[in-house]
Amino acid sequence: MALMPIAVVVVGVFLPAYPLRILDLVLLYAILGMGLNIVVGYAGLLDLGYVAFYAIGAYTYALLASPQFDLHLPFLLILAIGAGLAALAGVLLGIPVLRLRGDYLAIVTLGFGEIIRVLMNNLDWMTNGPQGIARIDEASLFGWRVSTPVDFLYLLVGLAVLTFLFVWRLQESALGTALAAVREDQDAARGCGIDTTGVKLIAFATSATIGGVGGVVFASMQRFVSPESFTFWESLSIVLVVVVGGLGNPFGVMLGAGLLVLVPELLRAYADYRQLLFGVALVLVILARPMGLIRREYGPSWFARKLMAR
């Protein structure tokens, strides 16, 4: 399993610029997908406004490291601030909704995603409105300047590995078990003494944090942010990454991220039909393989057991 990231780096370093950028994008979506998977796959709740947390992260970096307010804080500090703000937004949004059964989460997050976009579009004094914020600083980590696609490959592989280990351990932890119980039968879980609201809130906030981190990295990669990057379609794409790849399975999410980035690239000529195909794919996958392409059982723990058994 440890060979996979090394393989990605080795392959990636020799790729020309364009495929390398796509590989970076796959990794970014894999990170976001693994984050969203905590809510959708582990807790069984639908979050349709994940892009809001992503946007919060991206705008945090854009505002704190650009000529906009002439602030140039270091990358790691902003990473922490962005993640913190996203988590805070997740908690504030989760409190009214997650006390309930959670069906409403879908519609509330959908609304929240829209609100964040409307705010970014209209708070001109802060966000420059639809024009967005340009000339964002280069990221730098302990003196290492992250600027070329290869640099981002290293950064994203590192982050993806960290996220993967994190969500794997989360799934196997007591919290992960509690989430599975809530997903399967909330009343029974409550009967077993699980604080259902509490664990759902933790899951939601954790997922938001990863979204925020993804947003900060996105902003440092593009060095330009505008509300256009944070539409409902972006949220839907990340949901698709999770659902198509495998609900509750990080391997599935990686596969989903690969498919969701590569297939539209290959179908560029049919750009008009892209969203239509997305919709058809979503319905067909749900009908044919409700658990996604790779089932929940064949996750990291299963893989680790297989390796040990040999």
Place this chain on the structure above:
Amino acid sequence: MATLVLQQLINALTVGAIYALIALGYTMVYGVLRLINFAHSEMFTAGAFVALFAAGLLGGVTGHPGVALLAGLATFVAIGLLGVSVEAVAYRPLRGTSRLAPMLSALGMAVVIQNVVMLAGGRRPLIYPSFLPRGVINVAGAIVSYKQLAILAVALVLMVGLELLVNRTSLGVKIRAVAESAETASLVGINPNLPIALIFFVGPGLGAVAGILYASYYGVATFSMGFVIGMKAFTAAILGGIGSIPGAVLGGLLLGAIETFATAWMPALTHGVIGTEYRDIFAFSVLVLILLFRPSGLLGEHVSEETMVYKRDF
């Protein structure tokens, strides 16, 4: 001042009636299947476009007034059948699986319908000919257009019709029985598929008519107009108490009022800090406030938040 309030009240009623018509579809489906039917907002959009197409076949909506009525009826039936087929294809096979699966399937159907509308009707906003009568009358200084009166009349007729269907017919008894408990209903010999299909005929049909009314009122139709309206209508359904038909009507009217008055008064009250561009945010704030303080809605029975078992007073 009084005239201004009266004027806004009439505008609020018009918008509210449209929200209410859409909210009915959400509330009936949620009451029976516990499903947020994301595809419903696209029935609204598809309705507006199909009606335009139907009117075109009949020789244009500007001619005989019967054309508008006939096109409206045809649209109701067409979108109703679309709703029934969507249920049969995308939701029925998933009944009894997880709660997540049908919601995702509904989301996929929404995307499909919206894109079919876009490919057929174009990306750009269409100038929409009015299906409603022209002209205005003056009521105590406020200007009331015939359009507004027609919207209110159509909404009233449809709501009374629905009320009669659900409470006065044997089909209505079956719908209420399945909403109460599909299992118990099947024990006394009711096949739940028939009432569910009926709900998926009537709900989208009402949504489609709302689409025609909305597009005629504002004179424009876009393929993406269902997204925000759908969210507001769902908010209206929750506000009234989801699962409750009178609740959906009340919620729609109230939300229309909140939105109209907030948009009119907020810029003045906050000295322009909160402008009209935040109109869509008011509905969302209402949604969060209801979930915080009265999650069962206005007409939903007050029950523990955890079980969320609603009184379904169809």
